[in-house]
Amino acid sequence: MHDMVLEVVNRLLLPFIQLFGMYILFHGHLSPGGGFSGGAVIGASLILYSLTFRFARVKHRLDHDTSVFFEAAGALIYVAIGFVGLFFGYNFLTNRGVFPLGVPGQLWSSGMILIITLALGAKVSGTILSLFQELLEGGSDEHGNP
Amino acid sequence: MFSLTHAPILMVVILLTAAFIVPLLRKHLLVAKALFLGAGLLVTILSFLVAWNVLENGTMVYNVGGWAAPHGIALVVDAFAAYVSLVISVISLVIFWFAVFAPREVKHEVGYYALILLLTAAMHGIVMAGDIFNLFVFVEISSLAAVAIIAVKGTKESIEASFRYLILSALGSGGLLFSIALLFMVTGHLNMDLMRQTLEVTAGQYPLNVLTALAFMVVGLGVKSALFPLHIWLPDAHANAPTASSALLSGLVVKVYIVALMRIAYMTLGMELFYLLPIRQILLVMASLAIVAGSVFAIVQDNIKRLLAFSTVAQVGYIFLGFSLLSARAVEGAVWHILIHAIMKTLLFLAVGVVIHQSGYKKISQLHGLGRRMPLTFACITLGALSMVGIPGTAGFISKLYLALGALDAGQAIFAVLILLSSLLSAVYYFPLIITAYFGHDASPTVVEPSLAVQLPLVVLAIAVLFYGLMPSILLPLVRQTALLITR
Amino acid sequence: MEILERLYGNIYYLTSVILFVIGFHTMLTHRNLIKKLMALNIMDTAIFLFFVAIGYRQGGQAPILLPGVTSFVNPVPSALILTGIVISVSFTAFALALVVLLYKHYGTLDSDEIIAIRGKKHV
Numbered sequence: 125m126h127d128m129v130l131e132v133v134n135r136l137l138l139p140f141i142q143l144f145g146m147y148i149l150f151h152g153h154l155s156p157g158g159g160f161s162g163g164a165v166i167g168a169s170l171i172l173y174s175l176t177f178r179f180a181r182v183k184h185r186l187d188h189d190t191s192v193f194f195e196a197a198g199a200l201i202y203v204a205i206g207f208v209g210l211f212f213g214y215n216f217l218t219n220r221g222v223f224p225l226g227v228p229g230q231l232w233s234s235g236m237i238l239i240i241t242l243a244l245g246a247k248v249s250g251t252i253l254s255l256f257q258e259l260l261e262g263g264s265d266e267h268g269n270p
Numbered sequence: 271m272f273s274l275t276h277a278p279i280l281m282v283v284i285l286l287t288a289a290f291i292v293p294l295l296r297k298h299l300l301v302a303k304a305l306f307l308g309a310g311l312l313v314t315i316l317s318f319l320v321a322w323n324v325l326e327n328g329t330m331v332y333n334v335g336g337w338a339a340p341h342g343i344a345l346v347v348d349a350f351a352a353y354v355s356l357v358i359s360v361i362s363l364v365i366f367w368f369a370v371f372a373p374r375e376v377k378h379e380v381g382y383y384a385l386i387l388l389l390t391a392a393m394h395g396i397v398m399a400g401d402i403f404n405l406f407v408f409v410e411i412s413s414l415a416a417v418a419i420i421a422v423k424g425t426k427e428s429i430e431a432s433f434r435y436l437i438l439s440a441l442g443s444g445g446l447l448f449s450i451a452l453l454f455m456v457t458g459h460l461n462m463d464l465m466r467q468t469l470e471v472t473a474g475q476y477p478l479n480v481l482t483a484l485a486f487m488v489v490g491l492g493v494k495s496a497l498f499p500l501h502i503w504l505p506d507a508h509a510n511a512p513t514a515s516s517a518l519l520s521g522l523v524v525k526v527y528i529v530a531l532m533r534i535a536y537m538t539l540g541m542e543l544f545y546l547l548p549i550r551q552i553l554l555v556m557a558s559l560a561i562v563a564g565s566v567f568a569i570v571q572d573n574i575k576r577l578l579a580f581s582t583v584a585q586v587g588y589i590f591l592g593f594s595l596l597s598a599r600a601v602e603g604a605v606w607h608i609l610i611h612a613i614m615k616t617l618l619f620l621a622v623g624v625v626i627h628q629s630g631y632k633k634i635s636q637l638h639g640l641g642r643r644m645p646l647t648f649a650c651i652t653l654g655a656l657s658m659v660g661i662p663g664t665a666g667f668i669s670k671l672y673l674a675l676g677a678l679d680a681g682q683a684i685f686a687v688l689i690l691l692s693s694l695l696s697a698v699y700y701f702p703l704i705i706t707a708y709f710g711h712d713a714s715p716t717v718v719e720p721s722l723a724v725q726l727p728l729v730v731l732a733i734a735v736l737f738y739g740l741m742p743s744i745l746l747p748l749v750r751q752t753a754l755l756i757t758r
Numbered sequence: 759m760e761i762l763e764r765l766y767g768n769i770y771y772l773t774s775v776i777l778f779v780i781g782f783h784t785m786l787t788h789r790n791l792i793k794k795l796m797a798l799n800i801m802d803t804a805i806f807l808f809f810v811a812i813g814y815r816q817g818g819q820a821p822i823l824l825p826g827v828t829s830f831v832n833p834v835p836s837a838l839i840l841t842g843i844v845i846s847v848s849f850t851a852f853a854l855a856l857v858v859l860l861y862k863h864y865g866t867l868d869s870d871e872i873i874a875i876r877g878k879k880h881v
Binding site: 410414427432436441448450460545 | 805
């Protein structure tokens with residue numbers, strides 16, 4: 125599709141949508157939101173980008189392998205953070221003795237929750253984008269051949 | 271480096287990590303297969319160590335994140351959890367091997383391995399959960415993965431069967447979540463031990479809440495574990511799935527939900543409550559109907575896999591019968607049957623899948639003479655069928671013996687008669703399979719035995735059937751302790 | 759009159775149960791596959807409403823630490839529901855993918871017609 129109105133409006137809106145999504149992510153431990161909702165907003169913005177601009181133009185940047193990689197990377201970072209607690213002698217996914225807890229209420233506080241929120245955001249946005257791409261190429265196989 | 275205290279969570283985490291790494295290895299298929307088998311082997315070793323530890327030192331409680339009971343999530347590994355975890359890991363290792371070496375039935379292999387790893391991780395999570403909402407999350411993961419491993423086959427029937435399974439399974443999950451909401455409303459905790467302690471006080475004050483919660487929970491988990499009137503999705507789903515998926519679903523997944531129901535019953539509600547409410551009689555009736563109806567429906571089937579699927583309906587009835595009779599030997603029989611039916615049904619499904627792939631025939635009437643062309647495979651099928659009927663010397667006899675003795679112990683001799691009659695019905699539908707295979711006129715000469723790597727899981731399972739039939743005393747301490755947990 | 763008073767006092771639970779039954783019934787009886795999926799979502803949303811209503815406390819504020827707020831709503835059910843919503847979204851996404859494939863294979867979105875087509879093929 126090559127609709128002028130859609131392209132211009134998207135170029136204006138997309139940075140704000142992504143900024144809003146990142147705000148929800150970064151304040152996950154302070155206000156409502158967190159990994160799932162922030163990741164969903166960013167994933168929706170990526171779908172909007174893929175839908176508006178021609179899919180071929182987008183393909184080299186947001187192709188299927190990239191979204192699968194983000195999905196897996198988010199989950200593996202989560203598991204790695206859990207193992208950090210094991211290495212220090214506590215139980216899996218421990219926060220209190222292992223990570224530096226700051227003052228509750230500030231941005232850089234609560235240890236691992238911030239890192240996990242960011243990893244979850246990457247994973248959820250990768251998942252949403254990957255699902256969209258799967259449904260889009262539903263008639264063709266992995267290399268785009270029908 | 272890791273002491274044995276972390277083993278429960280490591281079992282789930284290793285399988286989940288492998289499930290996240292495997293889809294990235296689409297171009298390096300050998301590495302993906304090695305990772306798949308390696309994760310299964312590691313988890314099997316861990317579950318043996320955990321089972322030994324539980325026998326020596328009693329129940330293991332693991333607090334994720336270091337937060338203790340009311341604030342945190344706990345994993346409680348008692349004898350029941352250790353036993354079922356052992357069953358899941360060993361049988362799933364055999365199925366992993368088969369899925370790697372058997373001829374390809376699915377297009378996207380690494381996705382299939384990732385789904386099987388997720389399903390196995392979720393099953394371990396279900397049996398070890400100590401927090402009821404954690405149990406629900408693992409139930410959902412396993413339901414979604416179970417539906418997905420049917421749909422990967424890609425044919426028309428498999429997609430329709432998996433859609434019906436998805437709808438009914440989602441109904442069951444809704445019922446389970448509703449019952450969790452009702453119990454949370456009454457107790458205010460989500461940890462199963464704390465809920466039981468609170469329910470001793472509040473169940474008398476809010477009887478309707480607890481009754482409704484129990485009803486929704488039995489219906490919800492009954493739909494997922496295919497108890498008799500709620501089994502409609504099972505024949506289509508298990509018959510139209512790839513072979514390894516059918517074995518995994520019939521052998522393990524269906525029974526893990528029964529285990530979840532029993533764990534909620536004795537850890538959250540407490541067995542006294544279970545005795546008070548009329549749930550035992552209802553489950554007894556439904557289980558008896560399942561045994562009879564499953565066998566009767568199986569007799570008229572011509573498609574081999576549908577016959578095995580209906581047989582699963584009947585065997586699930588056995589397990590429910592054992593758990594509702596609630597005498598010591600009946601519960602031991604049900605717990606044995608979880609293991610033994612897993613071995614037998616996996617053996618049958620894998621061998622039948624091999625036969626279907628090698629010969630292309632899906633119906634019993636087309637199998638004439640094939641037993642002479644594929645001797646080893648059909649020997650395994652014969653052993654599995656004899657064990658399902660309950661011939662002494664095979665493993666199936668042991669569990670049916672315990673169930674019948676338990677029925678006599680509980681004073682309800684009619685169920686012992688029912689078990690004997692159903693063994694006769696099983697013979698009616700299993701023996702034509704064997705007789706047609708060995709004594710029919712000869713089939714096409716192009717049918718050959720599969721490769722050695724594919725025959726290995728069949729032989730291992732067949733040896734297990736004979737081993738548990740002749741020397742069942744190896745796992746007896748675990749089974750005894752499990753029964754004690756439930757019938758105290 | 760007392761019945762109506764008690765119903766009004768539990769209005770959130772009553773609404774949740776009505777929505778649950780609507781979703782349950784539609785999922786089982788209606789034939790269109792998309793309607794079944796919408797009913798699945800309605801049923802799940804009803805249970806989430808039930809859960810969140812459990813945590814509600816009269817006069818409580820949102821559970822965020824701000825100066826001067828003393829009475830909070832119970833945050834535990836809300837946290838559980840976040841997980842539940844994600845599960846519901848995954849189920850819906852997977853079911854929609856299956857519906858797309860079913861439409862491609864059978865050409866219809868009516869479950870009775872699909873069963874009829876399968877029955878004809880078996881014979």
